[in-house]
Amino acid sequence: MTVVRSLLLFALAALAEIGGAWLIWQGWREHRGLLWIAGGILALGAYGFVATFQPDPNFGRILAAYGGIFVAGSLAWGMVVDRFRPDRWDLIGAAVCLIGVAVIMYAPRSS
Template sequence: MIVRSLLLFALAAVAEIGGAWLVWQGWREDRGALWIAAGVIALGAYGFVATFQPDPNFGRILAAYGGVFVAGSLAWGMVVDKFQPDRWDYLGAAICLAGVGVIMYAPR
């Protein structure tokens, strides 16, 4: 169950971060309306992927996903935009991911 949840978080991150990146490219980098449209579709897919999480609480899932988004955004920037995080970026991402673990997977 935890592995499925983690895979869903990863898929959601790709959809949301990728969608936002496509909109950014379409608007800020003048790549056009098709890039923006693809981004909007990907952002919609993100919202749908989140519904497959096994936990029934929207607020908990979205709060935990915030930590995944932080770490995923840094990773996306490293791979796609050649961004080089510093140690504080890494530390912040680690703290966020620890929060994900507590919020989603602590025994209740």
């Protein structure tokens, strides 16, 4: 159950961070306005709190592992929202990152 909770928190963090950055991108680069930018800032602020709910107490470990989630999540976001089509190297890279997440977060450790 701890692993499932951790993965759900990682997914929520990715949604907040990637979505927030995307909203700012849309507001600024696509000229959609300040409300989009403000929404992005709020989402990025929410992202900052999500990691605090991870069961592991080590900030460095959580943030390092989240990096892999961010990479894979960014590609997934691009596919769903922006119709981006990753090539095989994008997919291999994301898989390597997710393997890194599993090793960093969920490998058995002695206390």
